Amino acid sequence: MVCGGTGCTSSDSNRIIDALNQELTNQGIQEQVEVVRTGCFGLCELGPVVIVYPEGIFYSRVEVKDIPDLVEQHLLNGKPYEKKVYEKTKLDGKILNFEETDFYKKQVRIALRNCGIIDPENINEYIASDGYKALGKVLLTMSRQQVIDTMKKSGLRGRGGGGFNTGLKWEFAAKQDKEQKYVICNADEGDPGAFMDRSILEGNPHSVIEAMAIAGFAIGSNQGFIYVRAEYPIAVQRFVKALDQAREYGLLGDNVLGTGFSFNIDVRLGAGAFVCGEETALMHSIEGHRGMPTPKPPFPAVQGLWGQPTIINNVETLANVAQIMLNGADWYASIGTEKSKGTKVFALGGKVVNTGLVEVPMGITLREVIFEIGGGIPGGKKFKAVQTGGPSGGCLTEEHLDCTIDFDTLTSLGSMMGSGGMIIMDEDTCMVDIARFYLDFTRDESCGKCTPCRIGTKRLLEMLDLITEGKATMEDLEKLENLSLQIKNASLCALGQTAPNPVLSTIKFFRDEYMAHIHDQKCPAGVCKSLISYQIDADLCKGCSLCARKCPSNAISGKVKEPFVIDTLACIKCGVCFDVCKFKAVAIV
Amino acid sequence: MEQQQTNSSGGVAEADEKLEKIQSAIQQFKMIKGALIPVLHEIQDIYGYLPESVLKVVSTELNLPMSEIYGVASFYHFFSLTPKGEHVIHVCMGTACYIKGAQTVLDRLSTELNVAVQGTTEDNKFTLEATRCLGACGLAPVMTIGEKVHGRLAPNNVPKILNEYK
Numbered sequence: 001m002v003c004g005g006t007g008c009t010s011s012d013s014n015r016i017i018d019a020l021n022q023e024l025t026n027q028g029i030q031e032q033v034e035v036v037r038t039g040c041f042g043l044c045e046l047g048p049v050v051i052v053y054p055e056g057i058f059y060s061r062v063e064v065k066d067i068p069d070l071v072e073q074h075l076l077n078g079k080p081y082e083k084k085v086y087e088k089t090k091l092d093g094k095i096l097n098f099e100e101t102d103f104y105k106k107q108v109r110i111a112l113r114n115c116g117i118i119d120p121e122n123i124n125e126y127i128a129s130d131g132y133k134a135l136g137k138v139l140l141t142m143s144r145q146q147v148i149d150t151m152k153k154s155g156l157r158g159r160g161g162g163g164f165n166t167g168l169k170w171e172f173a174a175k176q177d178k179e180q181k182y183v184i185c186n187a188d189e190g191d192p193g194a195f196m197d198r199s200i201l202e203g204n205p206h207s208v209i210e211a212m213a214i215a216g217f218a219i220g221s222n223q224g225f226i227y228v229r230a231e232y233p234i235a236v237q238r239f240v241k242a243l244d245q246a247r248e249y250g251l252l253g254d255n256v257l258g259t260g261f262s263f264n265i266d267v268r269l270g271a272g273a274f275v276c277g278e279e280t281a282l283m284h285s286i287e288g289h290r291g292m293p294t295p296k297p298p299f300p301a302v303q304g305l306w307g308q309p310t311i312i313n314n315v316e317t318l319a320n321v322a323q324i325m326l327n328g329a330d331w332y333a334s335i336g337t338e339k340s341k342g343t344k345v346f347a348l349g350g351k352v353v354n355t356g357l358v359e360v361p362m363g364i365t366l367r368e369v370i371f372e373i374g375g376g377i378p379g380g381k382k383f384k385a386v387q388t389g390g391p392s393g394g395c396l397t398e399e400h401l402d403c404t405i406d407f408d409t410l411t412s413l414g415s416m417m418g419s420g421g422m423i424i425m426d427e428d429t430c431m432v433d434i435a436r437f438y439l440d441f442t443r444d445e446s447c448g449k450c451t452p453c454r455i456g457t458k459r460l461l462e463m464l465d466l467i468t469e470g471k472a473t474m475e476d477l478e479k480l481e482n483l484s485l486q487i488k489n490a491s492l493c494a495l496g497q498t499a500p501n502p503v504l505s506t507i508k509f510f511r512d513e514y515m516a517h518i519h520d521q522k523c524p525a526g527v528c529k530s531l532i533s534y535q536i537d538a539d540l541c542k543g544c545s546l547c548a549r550k551c552p553s554n555a556i557s558g559k560v561k562e563p564f565v566i567d568t569l570a571c572i573k574c575g576v577c578f579d580v581c582k583f584k585a586v587a588i589v
Numbered sequence: 590m591e592q593q594q595t596n597s598s599g600g601v602a603e604a605d606e607k608l609e610k611i612q613s614a615i616q617q618f619k620m621i622k623g624a625l626i627p628v629l630h631e632i633q634d635i636y637g638y639l640p641e642s643v644l645k646v647v648s649t650e651l652n653l654p655m656s657e658i659y660g661v662a663s664f665y666h667f668f669s670l671t672p673k674g675e676h677v678i679h680v681c682m683g684t685a686c687y688i689k690g691a692q693t694v695l696d697r698l699s700t701e702l703n704v705a706v707q708g709t710t711e712d713n714k715f716t717l718e719a720t721r722c723l724g725a726c727g728l729a730p731v732m733t734i735g736e737k738v739h740g741r742l743a744p745n746n747v748p749k750i751l752n753e754y755k
């Protein structure tokens with residue numbers, strides 16, 4: 001198995017596949033060994049990833065030049081190729097199956113079940129792992145109401161951010177007495193720092209197609225759309241291929257499996273507007289207009305695409321559906337917590353050892369995810385905060401680490417589940433800067449339709465700019481908080497309603513950091529450019545002159561072999577000297 | 590999906606060929622409701638941006654006023670109304686990348702290329718853009734040059750990578 005997810009493809013996994021095939025042919029064992037290009041496996045940081053079955057040996061950062069040795073040692077002589085075996089799978093001289101590592105032990109993979117295991121471009125592999133069995137079961141043995149009841153009973157809540165009960169949503173649409181209804185899969189994934197939807201589409205596209213067909217049957221629709229980001233070329237290409245295969249096998253199109261049920265899916269590409277992930281905006285975009293939200297109600301389930309009843313579900317939500325149909329509502333409801341059933345996929349990113357995709361049962365604690373599965377903070381640094389829910393979410397701190405992860409707990413703490421980005425921050429991250437970062441994003445992405453969002457986010461950003469420049473007063477901080485609350489109340493769609501969240505949560509939990517910027521004109525984390533300066537430590541400087549040669553503004557002077565000095569007035573704070581100094585003589589003060 | 594076109598090319602035959610492709614795409618999409626955005630994608634794919642002359646063709650064929658076409662085209666970040674450089678650099682400014690120092694990489698690119706963010710170098714070689722999450726957050730910080738993804742970046746990798754394209 002060679003990972004062909006986006007992460008690994010960009011670290012050249014395609015060349016690894018070619019090299020492997022070549023070497024197998026050279027050794028004459030191409031018949032015995034099959035090379036499969038899978039979807040993302042989760043541990044993209046270690047890519048390119050190669051896993052050899054049946055042993056389940058996990059090789060990380062494989063290079064083309066490793067291939068001959070890997071083939072010879074492992075495949076010909078049956079001994080793992082030690083050099084590239086993932087460190088964490090080595091224990092007391094033994095090599096573990098990857099499923100026994102800390103990264104995998106606590107995971108429960110339902111939505112990601114087949115990702116990294118099957119070849120996403122081969123429908124037969126999906127079918128061999130129970131694929132389309134759920135669709136067959138639904139069409140041949142269940143009534144529409146039974147499907148909806150199963151969904152409701154499973155307790156599955158939408159994974160796209162809102163957390164609305166999926167079965168209920170389907171029921172609303174099913175009850176509408178209209179000829180034409182639509183099923184939309186929301187694959188816009190605008191949340192910066194999240195890539196689970198992308199990975200599911202790339203690693204297991206058929207699971208989404210199967211679920212859309214089941215949803216179509218349940219609500220009485222014959223037409224689906226998937227709205228997917230144009231920035232995800234591999235996902236689009238694999239999904240289109242999967243659609244063709246499903247049509248060819250009679251699993252999509254007219255008269256599916258001879259049951260008289262017809263269902264088609266069309267692909268629509270997004271065009272890089274975050275707000276188009278919002279469901280009403282998304283529908284306007286499919287209709288060919290600017291993607292601007294409209295007030296709800298009417299809800300899409302009543303009056304959606306072209307005025308017809310429409311359900312919109314997120315990719316990850318859909319990826320659970322077939323498994324629920326196969327294993328039953330009780331099975332699904334037995335995983336997770338009282339009000340948040342099942343699992344959630346998180347994209348772990350930022351300052352954490354194992355960046356990647358993980359799927360965990362609801363109710364697990366933040367500490368387990370960040371420290372056990374994620375492997376903690378790299379470089380011996382201290383954990384500072386974790387941001388969940390993307391631009392709509394908030395930051396949580398050390399004291400929240402033992403809180404459980406579910407929809408309601410996170411919301412009650414002032415953050416949210418969102419689509420599942422989980423960004424870890426260490427002591428080098430400035431919380432004011434992070435708030436500014438999110439505001440910059442939402443200001444940019446505001447569609448401009450309503451004033452509180454369009455103008456309000458701009459004002460918030462200006463105030464945050466003042467703070468990061470050390471020019472703000474306490475009065476500004478107060479204004480910042482007040483305006484935040486007003487925007488939350490007055491905006492039309494959830495973009496504006498949640499935009500101030502990162503500001504409010506950072507003020508709440510990191511007030512001292514705001515104070516340091518305002519009162520002392522200091523950025524404790526050393527991030528905010530206006531509040532820091534670069535200096536050379538004369539004791540550490542060896543006088544190699546490298547920094548002076550690289551400095552773009554000629555701000556550094558000195559004699560070779562003597563300590564160099566930075567002219568702070570000429571310095572543009574580009575940080576090049578800090579990067580290039582081999583003796584750590586340049587300090588940020 | 591975005592394709593790089595060299596600006597230098599553009600013989601008459603080639604121009605006709607491109608226009609023909611667009612025409613057939615328009616005919617194909619005409620049948621569906623909401624055809625405008627898929628057609629714009631096609632144009633951007635072929636030309637690298639949305640030339641005014643081609644948008645006029647779209648306006649007649651789809652029977653839409655130019656104002657509406659511009660309204661839609663300018664709303665979406667993915668569409669560009671101006672030509673881009675030979676190599677388009679997208680630096681991911683998603684959260685995961687930002688936390689890991691994407692800003693310093695972007696700054697360094699801007700210094701090295703002597704061009705502002707969202708600008709094109711004088712010799713039309715590079716266009717430097719900050720973009721939303723590219724979905725490769727595991728490799729943060731990430732940038733793409735054309736179709737190629739460069740991950741695990743640090744500011745001082747920049748000169749070497751740029752050299753590959755010079």
Ligand SMILES: Cc1cc2nc3c(=O)[nH]c(=O)nc-3n(C[C@H](O)[C@H](O)[C@H](O)COP(=O)(O)O)c2cc1C
Pocket residue numbers: 157158159160161162163164166186187188189190191274275276277278279280312313314315317318419493494495
């Ligand atoms: C500004 C904004 C952006 C959103 N972006 C996405 C997105 O990228 N993907 C997604 O599935 N849902 C997104 N949503 C949520 C959708 O509006 C909708 O609730 C969701 O797709 C419903 O699917 P679910 O019930 O399966 O979660 C967004 C909402 C807002 C307000």
Ligand code: SF4
Pocket residue numbers: 536540541542543544545546547548563564580581582583584585586
């Ligand atoms: S690179 Fe470091 S050691 Fe060399 S001159 Fe600069 S500060 Fe001094």
Ligand code: SF4
Pocket residue numbers: 534547550551552553554555556566570571572573574575576577578
């Ligand atoms: S930060 Fe940049 S401008 Fe300032 S001294 Fe260092 S290299 Fe020169």
Ligand code: FES
Pocket residue numbers: 003004005006007008009039040041042043044045047049727
């Ligand atoms: S892309 Fe290969 S493990 Fe994620």
Ligand code: FES
Pocket residue numbers: 192193194681682683684685686687721722723724725726727729730731
């Ligand atoms: S945040 Fe940069 S690729 Fe996702």
